[in-house]
Amino acid sequence: MTAFKAGSRADRITERARNEKWKNPPLRIEMLECINCDACLRHCPPQFGAIFNHGPDVVIVPELCSGCDKCLPACPVNCIYPFEDWQAKGSPVEWWDHAAGPDDPYL
Numbered sequence: 001m002t003a004f005k006a007g008s009r010a011d012r013i014t015e016r017a018r019n020e021k022w023k024n025p026p027l028r029i030e031m032l033e034c035i036n037c038d039a040c041l042r043h044c045p046p047q048f049g050a051i052f053n054h055g056p057d058v059v060i061v062p063e064l065c066s067g068c069d070k071c072l073p074a075c076p077v078n079c080i081y082p083f084e085d086w087q088a089k090g091s092p093v094e095w096w097d098h099a100a101g102p103d104d105p106y107l
């Protein structure tokens with residue numbers, strides 16, 4: 001039997017893997033355009049909880065991002081884009097420090 005992989009947010013954090021059933025690509029924030037207003041972070045549904053403050057930057061952990069697009073209309077400068085080649089680039093390991101850590105805004 002094949003288990004439903006990375007079903008919950010906690011599973012995805014543990015496995016550092018996307019839900020296999022998500023068809024939309026994750027999103028990424030273009031840091032050169034971002035004004036660090038945190039609006040997107042407040043609009044990411046907690047069951048995904050993919051956007052974090054990382055030092056002066058705001059980042060989307062692609063493995064946690066469902067591609068639901070709820071953050072897009074919140075961004076005043078339209079600097080959130082599809083991250084088509086996320087699997088080749090991956091996310092910096094230090095971004096995971098924010099997921100399920102003491103500063104996780106979705107817990």
Ligand code: SF4
Nearest residue numbers: 044065066068069071
């Ligand atoms: S697309 Fe959805 S899950 Fe991904 S960062 Fe935006 S609001 Fe969060």
Ligand code: SF4
Nearest residue numbers: 034035037038040075
């Ligand atoms: S809403 Fe847009 S400008 Fe504001 S932090 Fe998110 S990506 Fe950056």
